[in-house]
Amino acid sequence: MxxxxxxxxxxxxxxxxxxxxxxxxxxxxxxxxxxxxxxxxxxVVEPRTFADEVRFTGGRSFLVSRTPVISLTSLTSVDGTRSWEVGPGAAHVDPEAGLVTLLSVRPAPGTALVTYQAGDTxxxxxxxxxxxxxxxxxxxxxxxxxxxxxxxxxxxxxxxxxxxxxxxxxxxxxxxxxxxx
Structure with a gap:
């Protein structure tokens, strides 16, 4: 598009x-x-999918690099051994700031890969x-x-x-x- x-x-x-x-x-x-x-x-104007590496240091929140965020697709450890729920009720997203807060879990420290949609709807x-x-x-x-x-x-x-x-x-x-x- x-x-x-x-x-x-x-x-x-x-x-x-x-x-x-x-x-x-x-x-x-x-x-x-x-x-x-x-x-x-x-x-981002034209909606499309992005993937960012995020680093957890004990907190539940992280920033994605592109905004506005439309939706989260997945959150997995970089080695693929763990994944976290990112749907409604499991994560809160501030679309303009790109701040994602996990509501139901606190991931262990380490690096994860977040996939998301960003752009203007x-x-x-x-x-x-x-x-x-x-x-x-x-x-x-x-x-x-x-x-x-x-x-x-x-x-x-x-x-x-x-x-x-x-x-x-x-x-x-x-x-x-x-x-x-």
Whole structure:
């Protein structure tokens, strides 16, 4: 699954749905835009499965590395000899913080492997639009659109930022300033 569909990409680029000549390249763009957007947001957008090693030192809680957490799949010792229940009632998950607390057991100290699903269950409109703007930017700049300057479509380059995400997309993704309506 990608943040945006091939059909949405074609609509953004004003390409007729029946024109399939660039579908493979456009699908690559749709698939590739996920990583820079997730990096910008600092969170997983496209839901998928992850596995982390966690170290128990006597407590019941641990952090997973990617958020928001949708669900836990399994928790096993790295040697595969033990497993712990992670379903409802056995574990509590703070989805945004990635904090998992085991409710029914206290694992012995050691390393375990946790498998879980993370990502947004509903991708927000501003994220989808940022993805489409980024794809359009990449599509137009590789085709030598006239008048494209550094940053794309007259946008200035922002130090510390790459060229792939245009400023318009970044502004759609950035959080509003505190206290500003």
């Amino acid at each position: 990608a943040i945006v569909t091939l059909s949405a990409v074609k609509t953004q680029l004003n390409i007729d749905e029946s024109d399939t000549s660039d579908d493979e390249e456009l699908q690559l763009f749709a698939d590739s835009v996920t990583t820079p957007i997730e990096t910008q947001l600092g969170r 509903d991708i927000r409109a501003n994220v989808r639009l940022a993805a489409l703007i980024t794809i359009q930017h990449l599509w137009e700049t590789q085709r030598g659109a006239t008048g494209v300057q550094l940053g794309g479509e007259g946008e200035s380059w922002v130090p510390g930022r790459g060229f792939a995400l245009p400023r318009r997309a970044i502004e759609l993704l950035d959080s509003p300033l505190p206290g500003v309506a």
